[in-house]
Amino acid sequence: MEDIKYVFEVEKDDFVRAGETSSKIKKTLRELGIDSSIIRKISIATYEAEMNIVIHSLGGQIVLEITPGTIKITASDRGPGIADVELAMKEGYSTASDRVREMGFGAGMGLPNMKKCSDRFCVTSSEGKGTYIVIEVDLKAGE
Amino acid sequence: MLVKDAGEKMGLKLLAGKTGTDRELTGVYICDLLSWVMAHGNKGDAWITVQTHSNIIAVAALLELSCIIVPEEVEVEEDTLQKAEDEGVAVYQSSISAYGIAKELYKMGIE
Numbered sequence A: 001m002e003d004i005k006y007v008f009e010v011e012k013d014d015f016v017r018a019g020e021t022s023s024k025i026k027k028t029l030r031e032l033g034i035d036s037s038i039i040r041k042i043s044i045a046t047y048e049a050e051m052n053i054v055i056h057s058l059g060g061q062i063v064l065e066i067t068p069g070t071i072k073i074t075a076s077d078r079g080p081g082i083a084d085v086e087l088a089m090k091e092g093y094s095t096a097s098d099r100v101r102e103m104g105f106g107a108g109m110g111l112p113n114m115k116k117c118s119d120r121f122c123v124t125s126s127e128g129k130g131t132y133i134v135i136e137v138d139l140k141a142g143e
Numbered sequence B: 001m002l003v004k005d006a007g008e009k010m011g012l013k014l015l016a017g018k019t020g021t022d023r024e025l026t027g028v029y030i031c032d033l034l035s036w037v038m039a040h041g042n043k044g045d046a047w048i049t050v051q052t053h054s055n056i057i058a059v060a061a062l063l064e065l066s067c068i069i070v071p072e073e074v075e076v077e078e079d080t081l082q083k084a085e086d087e088g089v090a091v092y093q094s095s096i097s098a099y100g101i102a103k104e105l106y107k108m109g110i111e
Ligand SMILES: Nc1ncnc2c1ncn2[C@@H]1O[C@H](COP(=O)(O)OP(=O)(O)OP(=O)(O)O)[C@@H](O)[C@H]1O
Pocket: A048, A052, A053, A055, A056, A057, A077, A079, A080, A081, A082, A088, A089, A093, A094, A095, A096, A104, A105, A106, A107, A108, A109, A110, A111, A112, A131, B034, B035, B036
């Protein structure tokens, strides 16, 4: 399989299109015949990363890279960043507004979900700057 | 059991996503917190929720849930139904509570 790279822009507060990037990535992986359990992990992690850009950031992008051994998702945004990454990673921690909580967001499960679905996971962020998340899932031998 | 058979038996009102009704319904999940559903929902689950904005279709499609059922005659937004059509996700409306729907599904053998 040749290396593949796709870039998707994700707008802040765009709840109508929110989820489209994850859905496109899922379809791409499906067309490539990737194993369904791997597609599921990537779909969940990408959805959570996408929704966080929509809800918490000023906008950003999600990059899908497929190499012979790994699927890599990079989610980056233009800010405002996360002051305490360790705290943000705790299940149940959320700064979501009442408006988005009414929509069912804000359980504080997004970042923990991403981590659970990844073989390697990394969040880099600081206040005033953007958030940069790398999610990697390994392909099984023979794929 | 097929989604359409369960829908018919329970007298649910199909709001959108007829092409999705041929899916196999194998379980039930009840929750209104999206990332909670993302973490615990399984492929084939019927998802009972009072959330009605279009993002629920993205969740159902990504997890390959079998259908969405809104309880107690909750109204669903037009753009959600449009997205359900596009993605082939069946959205049903019921007059009874989430618990009542779950009980009905249990009686039909969804355990
Ligand atoms: N891209 C981001 N930019 C700025 N802050 C973020 C970003 N992603 C997450 N955060 C912060 O980390 C917190 C925890 O994120 P997480 O995704 O775990 O939960 P949530 O988005 O609040 O709720 P849920 O994902 O369950 O709907 C958020 O409430 C927010 O304060």
